[in-house]
Amino acid sequence: MLNYVIRRLLQMIPLLIGISIINFVIMHLAPGDPVLLLTERNAPPEEVARIRALYGLDDPIYVQYFRWLRQILKGDFGRSFVDGRPVIDHIMDRLPYTLYLNFVVMIIIYALAIPIGNISALRQYSWFDHVVTFFAFLGQALPSFWFALMLIYAVGIKSDWLPISGVATIGVSLKRHGFWTVLVDRAKHLILPVTVISLGSMAGITRYMRSSMLEVIRQDYIRTARAKGLPEKVVIRKHALRNALLPIVTLLGMELPILFSGSVIIETIFSWPGLGLLSIRAVFQRDYQIVMALNMIGAFLMVLGNFISDILYVLVDPRIKYS
Amino acid sequence: MMAAVSKQPPAELDQLDPHFGGDALTLEPESYLSMVWKRFRRHKLAMAGLCFLILMYLVAIFAPYIATQSYRETDSANRLQPPSKEHWMGTDQIGRDLYSRVIWGSRISLSVGFVAAGVAVVLGTVIGAVAGYFGGIIDNVLMRFTEIVMSFPTFFLLITIVSIVERSIFNIMLVIGLTSWPGLARMVRGQFLSLREQEFVLAARALGASNARIIFRHILPNAMAPVIVSATLRIGGAILTESGLSFIGLGVQEPFPSWGNIINGGRTFLRQAPWICTFPGIFIFLTVLSFNYVGDGLRDALDPRLKD
Numbered sequence: 001m002l003n004y005v006i007r008r009l010l011q012m013i014p015l016l017i018g019i020s021i022i023n024f025v026i027m028h029l030a031p032g033d034p035v036l037l038l039t040e041r042n043a044p045p046e047e048v049a050r051i052r053a054l055y056g057l058d059d060p061i062y063v064q065y066f067r068w069l070r071q072i073l074k075g076d077f078g079r080s081f082v083d084g085r086p087v088i089d090h091i092m093d094r095l096p097y098t099l100y101l102n103f104v105v106m107i108i109i110y111a112l113a114i115p116i117g118n119i120s121a122l123r124q125y126s127w128f129d130h131v132v133t134f135f136a137f138l139g140q141a142l143p144s145f146w147f148a149l150m151l152i153y154a155v156g157i158k159s160d161w162l163p164i165s166g167v168a169t170i171g172v173s174l175k176r177h178g179f180w181t182v183l184v185d186r187a188k189h190l191i192l193p194v195t196v197i198s199l200g201s202m203a204g205i206t207r208y209m210r211s212s213m214l215e216v217i218r219q220d221y222i223r224t225a226r227a228k229g230l231p232e233k234v235v236i237r238k239h240a241l242r243n244a245l246l247p248i249v250t251l252l253g254m255e256l257p258i259l260f261s262g263s264v265i266i267e268t269i270f271s272w273p274g275l276g277l278l279s280i281r282a283v284f285q286r287d288y289q290i291v292m293a294l295n296m297i298g299a300f301l302m303v304l305g306n307f308i309s310d311i312l313y314v315l316v317d318p319r320i321k322y323s
Numbered sequence: 324m325m326a327a328v329s330k331q332p333p334a335e336l337d338q339l340d341p342h343f344g345g346d347a348l349t350l351e352p353e354s355y356l357s358m359v360w361k362r363f364r365r366h367k368l369a370m371a372g373l374c375f376l377i378l379m380y381l382v383a384i385f386a387p388y389i390a391t392q393s394y395r396e397t398d399s400a401n402r403l404q405p406p407s408k409e410h411w412m413g414t415d416q417i418g419r420d421l422y423s424r425v426i427w428g429s430r431i432s433l434s435v436g437f438v439a440a441g442v443a444v445v446l447g448t449v450i451g452a453v454a455g456y457f458g459g460i461i462d463n464v465l466m467r468f469t470e471i472v473m474s475f476p477t478f479f480l481l482i483t484i485v486s487i488v489e490r491s492i493f494n495i496m497l498v499i500g501l502t503s504w505p506g507l508a509r510m511v512r513g514q515f516l517s518l519r520e521q522e523f524v525l526a527a528r529a530l531g532a533s534n535a536r537i538i539f540r541h542i543l544p545n546a547m548a549p550v551i552v553s554a555t556l557r558i559g560g561a562i563l564t565e566s567g568l569s570f571i572g573l574g575v576q577e578p579f580p581s582w583g584n585i586i587n588g589g590r591t592f593l594r595q596a597p598w599i600c601t602f603p604g605i606f607i608f609l610t611v612l613s614f615n616y617v618g619d620g621l622r623d624a625l626d627p628r629l630k631d
Contacts, residue, residue: 019471023475026487027487141608141615145586146607149590152593260476295475299475
């Protein structure tokens with residue numbers, strides 16, 4: 001097992017190097033000189049040159065690459081070209097909001113998708129199964145931003161039931177209000193974005209759970225369990241469900257990058273101050289340092305998530321040999 | 324198996340074997356395509372989807388005749404008008420006829436989806452085929468590269484590239500295609516890995532066929548079924564991606580209408596003029612839904628084993 005983990009870790013290194021090179025190259029193909037953003041419009045050439053040297057932008061490209069690589073290994077992603085603040089501060093400001101939103105989404109998706117997929121499989125081709133399949137298709141084809149706007153119109157504008165932007169009502173805080181008021185206010189702000197994101201991503205996991213369960217109940221050991229006279233409930237719960245959940249557990253590893261990168265468009269629509277909104281702003285302002293950092297961290301988490309998935313797979317399923 | 328079945332009409336058998344040819348024996352074998360069509364027709368929602376898509380492509384092709392007005396002509400006196408007899412879907416924030424814009428938008432949205440998916444399918448198929456066929460170091464290099472591209476959060480990568488290139492319609496197509504091939508490459512590679520060990524490949528090699536010929540003429544036709552299904556689903560996906568990009572202002576640029584950027588334009592006026600956002604969204608939704616159902620129908624029809 002330890003061997004497997006170490007080999008798997010070593011495999012990540014060339015991958016991460018490749019990712020960093022591609023990331024760096026893309027950013028250097030970008031037109032528009034960031035120095036011009038940092039200086040006054042009519043800055044004298046000496047001033048421009050000074051800034052250029054300050055940020056190391058006049059070094060050869062490979063020198064810049066290695067310097068950047070050394071820095072990010074230390075967790076330093078440089079400074080924003082727009083306001084000079086460290087990129088990592090920008091990210092840390094926004095990260096909690098994205099994690100908070102996507103964590104709630106994740107809980108809701110799994111809490112709903114697992115039982116729904118399960119029942120769908122156990123009653124294959126029943127009306128329930130057909131309805132679930134139908135909604136899965138709808139969910140996958142629905143443009144999330146359009147659905148969000150329609151919801152905003154229906155429950156936000158038409159009726160004022162729910163707030164349509166932000167994380168909390170301004171002024172509602174624990175200092176001035178009771179715990180209960182704050183909780184309800186936060187929850188109300190979550191409802192619309194969570195609904196939109198969940199509906200879009202639930203379809204996949206539901207289908208996955210359904211086919212996993214279908215696969216398992218065809219196995220011989222399920223027939224054996226039934227043949228030895230176990231009640232159906234026990235067969236399903238103890239024998240089938242546990243095995244059908246194995247592939248789902250490994251999906252959890254893949255949630256890591258999703259928690260981070262989340263949903264750019266939905267954050268924009270609901271003015272959710274997370275990383276998605278940050279990335280859009282950075283892209284429009286040509287703040288390449290932030291864009292590079294977000295891509296790099298996102299890709300790193302994806303690689304790490306893959307690693308966790310593989311390890312989880314081996315851990316939860318003793319039938320798999322890690323050779 | 325499609326190549327094998329469709330390449331053996333009874334006429335050829337007659338030539339090969341002079342003793343073969345009694346009419347009693349040659350029950351007209353159903354061609355592969357008619358078999359697929361027969362199975363596809365049974366999937367009602369896929370048929371409905373296909374009809375809707377044919378209709379949409381006709382609308383896109385004949386947009387100049389179907390649209391009642393220009394997509395760029397503004398009329399400041401008639402801003403934000405609700406749907407009426409003159410303006411079937413109302414007018415937008417600068418007084419353009421929304422119906423005409425949605426019709427012209429179908430041209431852009433559908434072609435972006437089609438070309439972007441085409442780029443992804445060609446790239447994914449070639450990379451997957453070469454990696455799976457040759458194996459070894461070539462496979463290793465290509466698959467590591469595929470993994471690297473796959474590791475980037477797709478939408479971050481997409482908006483990053485889109486932000487540094489000129490946002491022409493052609494570039495949007497290309498960028499969406501360039502970021503969505505890795506999944507397909509992996510799938511095609513898997514197919515090739517198992518197919519290349521089969522006897523018909525050995526036979527082709529023994530006959531002296533070149534590598535390119537074996538890849539494209541012998542193996543690829545046998546690996547086509549999942550590629551066709553995935554290509555269909557990918558067109559829908561690409562339309563969705565384009566509309567999302569255009570919605571945040573990083574896709575197709577004004578004054579050209581795409582379903583996504585019409586919604587973007589109408590977003591600020593959601594309260595006064597909800598129709599601007601509503602209509603294009605319905606078109607995106609129905610088009611993508613149709614592609615997904617057609618893809619599902621094709622999966623059942625092309626390879627019944629793939630079901631569930």
